[in-house]
Amino acid sequence: MTTAPFGSWPTPITSELVVSAAVRLGALHLDGDDVVWDEGRPSEGGRTQIVRRTPDNTTTDLLPDGMNARSAVHEYGGAAWWARDGVVWFVNWDDQRLYRLADGGATPLTPEPATPRADRYADGDLSTDGATVVCVREHHDGPAATDVRNEIVRLDARTPGTPEVLVTGPDFVAAPRVSPDGLHLAWVQWNHPSMPWDSTELVVRNLRTGEETVIAGGKGESVAEPRWQADGSLWFLSDRTDWWNLYRCAPGVDIEPVVRIDAEIGVPAWVFGSARYAVRPDGSTVFARRRNGYDGLVLRSADGTLTDIDTPFSLFGALRAAPDGTVVVLAGAPEQEVGVHRIDPGTGAVEALRAPRDLRVDPGYLSVPEHITFPSDDGRTAHALFYPPANPDRTGPDGALPPLLVEIHGGPTSSAVPVLSTSVQYWTSRGFAVVDVNYGGSTGYGRAFREELLGNWGVVDVADCLAAARWLAARGRVDGGRMAIRGGSAGGFTTLAALARDDTPFAAGADHFGVADLEALATDTHKFESRYLDRLVGPYPQDRDVYVERSPIHHVERFTKPLIVLQGMQDPIVPPNQSEKIVDALRERKVPVAYLLFDGEQHGFRRSENIRRALDAELSFYAQVLGFNLPAEEGIEPVVVENL
Numbered sequence: 001m002t003t004a005p006f007g008s009w010p011t012p013i014t015s016e017l018v019v020s021a022a023v024r025l026g027a028l029h030l031d032g033d034d035v036v037w038d039e040g041r042p043s044e045g046g047r048t049q050i051v052r053r054t055p056d057n058t059t060t061d062l063l064p065d066g067m068n069a070r071s072a073v074h075e076y077g078g079a080a081w082w083a084r085d086g087v088v089w090f091v092n093w094d095d096q097r098l099y100r101l102a103d104g105g106a107t108p109l110t111p112e113p114a115t116p117r118a119d120r121y122a123d124g125d126l127s128t129d130g131a132t133v134v135c136v137r138e139h140h141d142g143p144a145a146t147d148v149r150n151e152i153v154r155l156d157a158r159t160p161g162t163p164e165v166l167v168t169g170p171d172f173v174a175a176p177r178v179s180p181d182g183l184h185l186a187w188v189q190w191n192h193p194s195m196p197w198d199s200t201e202l203v204v205r206n207l208r209t210g211e212e213t214v215i216a217g218g219k220g221e222s223v224a225e226p227r228w229q230a231d232g233s234l235w236f237l238s239d240r241t242d243w244w245n246l247y248r249c250a251p252g253v254d255i256e257p258v259v260r261i262d263a264e265i266g267v268p269a270w271v272f273g274s275a276r277y278a279v280r281p282d283g284s285t286v287f288a289r290r291r292n293g294y295d296g297l298v299l300r301s302a303d304g305t306l307t308d309i310d311t312p313f314s315l316f317g318a319l320r321a322a323p324d325g326t327v328v329v330l331a332g333a334p335e336q337e338v339g340v341h342r343i344d345p346g347t348g349a350v351e352a353l354r355a356p357r358d359l360r361v362d363p364g365y366l367s368v369p370e371h372i373t374f375p376s377d378d379g380r381t382a383h384a385l386f387y388p389p390a391n392p393d394r395t396g397p398d399g400a401l402p403p404l405l406v407e408i409h410g411g412p413t414s415s416a417v418p419v420l421s422t423s424v425q426y427w428t429s430r431g432f433a434v435v436d437v438n439y440g441g442s443t444g445y446g447r448a449f450r451e452e453l454l455g456n457w458g459v460v461d462v463a464d465c466l467a468a469a470r471w472l473a474a475r476g477r478v479d480g481g482r483m484a485i486r487g488g489s490a491g492g493f494t495t496l497a498a499l500a501r502d503d504t505p506f507a508a509g510a511d512h513f514g515v516a517d518l519e520a521l522a523t524d525t526h527k528f529e530s531r532y533l534d535r536l537v538g539p540y541p542q543d544r545d546v547y548v549e550r551s552p553i554h555h556v557e558r559f560t561k562p563l564i565v566l567q568g569m570q571d572p573i574v575p576p577n578q579s580e581k582i583v584d585a586l587r588e589r590k591v592p593v594a595y596l597l598f599d600g601e602q603h604g605f606r607r608s609e610n611i612r613r614a615l616d617a618e619l620s621f622y623a624q625v626l627g628f629n630l631p632a633e634e635g636i637e638p639v640v641v642e643n644l
Helices: 015-019 421-429 447-453 460-474 490-499 516-525 533-538 544-550 554-560 577-587 606-625
Strands: 022-032 032-042 047-053 059-061 083-086 087-091 099-103 105-108 121-127 132-140 148-156 164-167 172-178 184-190 203-207 212-217 223-228 233-237 245-249 257-260 276-278 285-291 295-302 306-309 315-321 328-333 336-343 351-356 370-375 381-387 404-408 434-436 484-490 508-512 563-568 593-598
Touching: 015 295, 015 577, 022 047, 022 315, 022 328, 022 336, 022 544, 032 336, 032 447, 087 121, 087 223, 099 336, 121 172, 121 434, 148 172, 164 172, 164 257, 172 223, 184 223, 184 328, 203 233, 203 276, 212 233, 212 245, 223 276, 233 276, 233 508, 257 295, 257 351, 276 315, 276 577, 285 315, 285 577, 295 315, 351 404, 370 460, 370 508, 381 460, 381 544, 404 460, 404 490, 421 434, 421 606, 447 460, 460 490, 490 508, 490 554, 508 606, 516 533, 516 544, 516 577, 563 606, 577 593
Parallel strands: 404 434, 404 484, 484 508, 508 563, 563 593
Antiparallel strands: 022 032, 032 047, 047 059, 083 087, 087 099, 099 105, 121 132, 132 148, 148 164, 172 184, 184 203, 203 212, 223 233, 233 245, 245 257, 276 285, 285 295, 295 306, 315 328, 328 336, 336 351, 370 381, 381 434
């Protein structure tokens, strides 16, 4: 094994490998014996294609050239398509109209709005007879968040026409689901300033009488994933006991728990269409549960007995019960990316239906995360996934410790997940250690942990990220003098806030489309998050002083460490002016800074060429700041760091 400076190690996990044949698997449905899923493809400009797999193992791309199954509702989208009897209904990204795809042709079902993309659709459900569709529609009357109206509409599933409005009034609606007898409609609704993981209501309407009943939810309870069963009962997830667990409501019967455990079955509804449980034909249930950062799969028998299913996976999504009793899922593990798999709950046997790509990389290059728990401020504890460097051919100099990248997830109500990410292995195989922090406010540790961030964004998250870095350095696992912090969106804000401190332990930072000015974000963002800061920071403008105090842009005098900023030009969630403000301020103060603006990108990078450039530019930035050489064989274009 050859000795070489950390960060400079040659690796097969290059930016080219990161994007080569890469896909983002997002949604999954069963259509009879067929399995249908979607693939986000960086090699096709980031578009989402829908793929059908038939029992003879044939896979077919369904969307015609130029079409992209992606919804812009809430800007984050999700649940942009659904399928039955060989037909697919999908939302096309360019115009946001709902289409019916059958016999190779796509027919628009919804009218063209007066203003392009003014009507956006998502999260649909078909009536039992397949005659009608109910779905969410988001109507835009103008550019401001107050110009947006969210509704549930019904339309003919076969013939173009004008949708009928069924539900209007709440600020937000989701998961419209028609009962098997066609007589009732269930949905989830909530109002500002709540987010769907704060307070939601599950409502049922009698479609004959119009009578509405709030089944569950309310202040301090998050309800999600309503699903009718054949016996007329309505199942759903609720965090009424601190954890998102599974409940049912049968006609004439009070709500009763189906699964109550100290683990998270639900996930935060940043996108539509999550599916973390599936009821099998025999009445048993398979569900995913998250505990200590890792997912597990569990079988609940009809008599209530819970049995862990032994699988190789640590992350599950889109659980669907097949007629033969198996479940089809999206699943991944620390050593493999997410794929489409069929699992036999009785035996744990796994069949790959859409196998993750074969990276053709020696397993010695793959760093497997360790879940760590460490102390933070005010007697709190925080959590993280720690990835040590991994390379079978290189080691660091004697006595040296690896540099550390502190990774901060977005949201901030999201979480670090233990599944193979080439974007993480890109760093660890070069000699970096990475710690992916689940700070207070993250999902997966119960509602109380999630609510630690309320009123404390820019405080708790920063404290926990600093604590993770210092804890690892104190234990001799990383070089405390060569630590950097990086994150996107909300993680970008935390990155900036951590650098805007006199006592920052970080030598550098990377801000991916992060928030520099909380006050500007409170007055210029999309409807879904337009009141989010009311709970994370405080009501605006009443608490304007807090917004100013927490905003990195108002503390540029404390910035002394080099920063690289990466931003999408068409980002509607964190507009480019957020990045430009901090870059201009650092330029004026002669602080080392690099800035890359990507045309054609929104909130997160989807195009292969931009993903590659962002990774390689950040590596070049660290090489210049931390003092190591780039592998010559990769031909990485150096990024310009001003004032360095």
